[in-house]
Amino acid sequence: MGIIERKEREKEEMRRLILDAALRLFREKGLDAVSIRNIAESIEYSPATIYLYYKDKSEILSALQYEAAAVKRDHVMPAAAIENPWERLVEFGRRYVDFGMKHPDLYDLLFITRAPMEFIENQQCWTLGMAVHSFFTETVQACVDQRYFKSTDTETIAYTLWCHAHGLVSLFVRERMRMYPEEKRQELAQKSFAMIVKMAESI
Template identity: 40%
Template sequence: MGIKERKERHREDLKQLILDKAKALFTRYGYEATSIRKIAAEIEFSPTTIYLYYKDKSDIIYALHQEGFKLMGQKFSVLANVEHPFERLKAMGKAYIQFALENRDFYELMFIMREPLDFLDAHCNNLEGEGWPEGFTTFNFLLQTIEQCQGIGYFKGQETKSFSLLVWGTMHGLCSLTVHGHLGHMAKSHHFFESGEDALNAAFGNFIKVLEGMS
């Protein structure tokens, strides 16, 4: 590896280190309580070094937002080969749950925290184009799958876009309650299930039965 390649590798490694430490601080302490100085202390560099790569902390949290959607997109992309649209929809639900449970910090940044959306509102006016390709592509995959389900007789009488929002909103509600511990607490206190994940899987199974009945 030549000098130029080593410098580029060092640059990319440092950018990733900044993102990793910032993600941990954002999810542990919140956006407002996390400063560039705190992130710099975590990576053991000066704040000036961070400004070489990111304009401010809103730029950092948006970069994390993008990274999270890319990871989720990778999980969904392999499902494009599932020919039957309803089976693909079920697989997408399972992949969404898996992503939320395995990447709780990313899930918090992507779907709970408001700050990435503030960045989008301020800097990415064309949300359907270059402004937010990751989020647009992810939801569009769900939308197309719902349309294909309707094409073979599922979800009759449902408006496609609003129904897609309903499906996503239901999944998000279950996952966010699980990630924050509320679903597990409720399930255990009522002696329904031993853990939040058990409750989540059971609720998802019943949601699928409801969707299956809408044909």
């Protein structure tokens, strides 16, 4: 009865094959290049075959989002090693922004691209994203507990910091900084990060 197990395995391998092809297309040529037909061609199968392994395109996109979420987690979580909650929070923020700057395509996919409805049902991705988000809010809570802020409204503090970081990255990612010369944008982002850190010290 090892056959059904092998079949199961092969099915999983095929899903992986499709996903890797999608991921490669995405990273090499951008989201627009990720079409069912492109994926099919690159793995030398017919487009219809894709539908035997993924319900539709948004399910593939959803899977790509999970990949992106994993890369993001690996990028930011080293901050967890820092004992001091305030330093941990700052390092987390720095790493969050750095992730967005280094992987604009992945950041876009995670936080800007219109989420397909399946996103919600993609428990994996949601769970992973929430784990990182929880780490963030818990760190803010730790800062609150140790009186790093005057305010004790953890939720609003966390959200406000997130707004700034997300705004920072997404203005960059979607090219809304044209009024600043290109060589200055990175510098301005760094200055702004430093400023929000200073501001946060006096919430």
